[in-house]
Amino acid sequence: MEPQLFIDHDLCIQCGACVDDCPFHIIALNPEYPELLPQRVHHCIHCQHCLAVCPTGALSIFGCDPNQSMPLPRSLPEPRQMTALIKGRRSVRHYRPEPLETEVIETMLRTAVNAPTGKNIRGCLFTVIENQATMAQLRRETLEGLRQAVIEKRLSEGLSYFRHVVSAWDNGRDIIFRDAPHLLIVSVPATNSTPDADIIITMSYFELLAASMGIGTLWNAMVKWAFSVIPDDMYARLGIPDDHIKGYAMLFGRPAVTYYRTVQRDSAAINRVRLDP
């Protein structure tokens, strides 16, 4: 989509901030007000920095009304709050059974989509299970698929612990899905310039937002590994395109566990560099 730039001349103070911050230099003051440079517009990556950096809200691009943006920076959390969030988030393995409201999940996903992606290619697909019957069926099919893999001796040494997962399931314990009410898989087309990073950053933002809302999450490699050995192509069953790179699964829902303090793992390996002149 070609960018459409609109400048409100009553509001524009001709400060040139939009010109300076455009990463691909597609805007110039011409001579007083910002205008697109026709020979450079094809470089636009749709980042909307021009809209975000305008101090007076005079600039609209792609039809976006600056008044619809959330005002900054007073709405940003303080470092103390961010520190508590980063240190206080936990992997939640005990969930309350009731599902989250569809609107809550949608708000979380619409926020997570703001995560940075390579070249600003917004290709993330959020595959989410909201329905409890579907969640129960996925659990059952995955565990029965694993049972089949155990019986047919198809598990590699690295995945042999799935035998214990199946016997735990037979004893009423769900070690993989942890009885969580919801599951999210983020995938992006393999053609994206940075698909693996796009997925992981988007999921990390989702996780932190969830924690701030009192919603628990669990990154889950086991689901991915289980899907790799069960007979069904579970990704196809979930409607995830074949040509997408798939991330780890993330379970989420209201936690049935409360953490009262942070864990203590603040030591960081730091390589401070000072090059000899």
Ligand SMILES: Cc1cc2nc3c(=O)[nH]c(=O)nc-3n(C[C@H](O)[C@H](O)[C@H](O)COP(=O)(O)O)c2cc1C
């Ligand atoms: C990529 C990734 C995959 C994970 N997979 C699983 C998993 O399959 N099952 C599980 O119980 N925990 C899983 N975890 C959670 C880690 O075990 C957990 O992050 C770690 O023990 C530290 O605990 P904390 O997250 O509460 O700080 C995973 C974490 C990451 C980052």
